[in-house]
Amino acid sequence: MAADKVFHSRSEGIPSEGVKDQYADGKAARVWKKFIGDSNQRTQNYKNFLIGLLRSHGCQSVLDIACGTGIDSMMLVDEGFKVVSVDASDKMLKHALKARWERRKDPKYDEWIIEEANWETLPTDVAAFLPGKQFDAVICLGNSFAHMLDEDGQQLGQMRCLKNFAQCLKPGGLLFIDHRNYDAMINSGATPGHSIYYNCKYPVDIKTSVLVVRGRPELVTLDYCINASDRGSVNETSEFRLCYFPHTLAKFTSMLDEAFDGAAKHEIYADFKKLSEVPVPGFYIHVMQKGKK
């Protein structure tokens, strides 16, 4: 039985069947913009890391496959990349669509493509609006991939998606994909409060629960509580729950290698630094370079 059925893993109002859109009640989508903070204030380390690697590999076209409200995509559009952004959640996408509409007079924003797509059918979904297109880079950041739980108990669905991501890349193209340090979370039962991606100006409390089924950690639940009161405004506290599959570094590393048929160059970073520089990172970021043939 999937862990999602044992434990109530969703905020109220999210259906248990159909597409597993954890943002479907709009609650997390609404507050997400507060959680991630001002989009012009992405942490400098993150910006330097992503844009530096994209430029040094000559990447121009980027497919953001978990664009959410569009924050990563907008940073790339602003920097002159040709960005295609997709997400499975229309509640999240509507924020990205609104941002594009508001800046439509800027030609860079006018060219920004935003569509709905699911990782499980990604190459077909993308081919429906850009037939035959492959990208210099694919990004799946902000702990997004861990949203996909392990429905079959053998991570087969996750593996199919990783292969889909590889398929969307040109030969020599780069996949950026990250996950929180679930090894540490499984051991300690806690989540680091600081984010390497976002500059949230409000206090964020994250309650962490780890569900172990038959001795195997299968689900991590994060209950976010954000006190988003500005000075002079009424007290506004927002709460939402998101569930994640706890990818361990060792297993996720071998899954990625397999998804690229063992033919990719695979670099792993800790909080955007060398692994040896950060003893207990909050996030691991994998950069896969697809084989050149």
Ligand SMILES: C[S@@+](CC[C@H](N)C(=O)[O-])C[C@H]1O[C@@H](n2cnc3c(N)ncnc32)[C@H](O)[C@@H]1O
């Ligand atoms: C944590 S949000 C991150 C959004 C953005 N990258 C950021 O850093 O703010 C994760 C996103 O992954 C999307 N997602 C989850 N499962 C998906 C799937 N199977 N196919 C496409 N998108 C999915 C969610 O809808 C959500 O918008």
